[in-house]
Amino acid sequence: MKIAIMMVFLGLIGYLLEQRRHIKFLEKVNFNQETRHIMTDHEIFLLKHQIGTYVFSLETLGYDRDEISKGNYTKHEPNPEKLQALYAEFERNESIYRSKNIQFETELELRETN
Template sequence: MNILIGMIFIALIGYIFEQRRHIKLLKQVNYNQETRNIMRKYEQYLLEHQIETYKFALDTLGYDRDEINKGNYTKHVPSPERLQALYEEFERKERIYRSKNIQFETELELRGVE
């Protein structure tokens, strides 16, 4: 009887240790997944910023994106007021981009990702 109780007790201790190991593994998997999600969001934001920069370049040079998609590559020189508005909008978006970039880099640095 004592042997049976001892075996059950040892089995329970083994089960508890296995569950603790499994919990640590799941925490590490969760941490890695969260880090991947942060990196994915960062890369997606970088791509969106790159697209916005290309759009700004086309607008500044005087090309209409909708017309380019249709195959019309005619250039229309934008007015100085339009150029000023484009530059102001680009500078505003650039400030937002820099702050988000710092935020992402800080978040990744806190997670230990280089």
Template sequence: MKIVIVIIFLALIGYILEQRRHIKFLERVNFNQETRHIMTEHEIFLLKHQIGTYVYSLEVLGYSQEQINKGDYTRHEPSLEKQQALYAEFQKKERIYRSKNIQFETELELRGVE
């Protein structure tokens, strides 16, 4: 009878140790998935910023993205006020971009990703 109890006790200890190992594995997988999610989110932000930069470049050169989408490639020289407004908006977006970039790098540093 004592042998059966010892075998059951050892089996329970083995089961508990296996569950702890499995929990650690799942935590590591979850951490990796969260890191991948953060990196993907930042990549999407970078692409949106790049598109915004291209739109800004088009507008500064006198082209409108909406007109180009309609097939009208006519150039309209932007006024000085419009250029200043575009540049102010671009500077604002650049500050946001730098801030998000620093935030992303800090997040990766905290996670131990190089």
């Protein structure tokens, strides 16, 4: 009888240890998935920013993105007011880009320390 009780007790201890190991494994998997989602979101933001930069370049040079997609490569010299508005918008977008980049780097550093 004592041997049976001892076997059940050791079995329960082994089961508890296995559950703790499994919980740690699941926490690590969850952490990695969250990190992957953060990195994917940042990559999407970078691609949108890159597209915005290309559109800015085209508009600054005098081309219209919609007209280019239709096959019309006619260059129109933008007026100074439009150029000034484009530069102001570009500076605002660059500021947002820099702050998002700093936020992303900080978040990754914080995740590494945990």
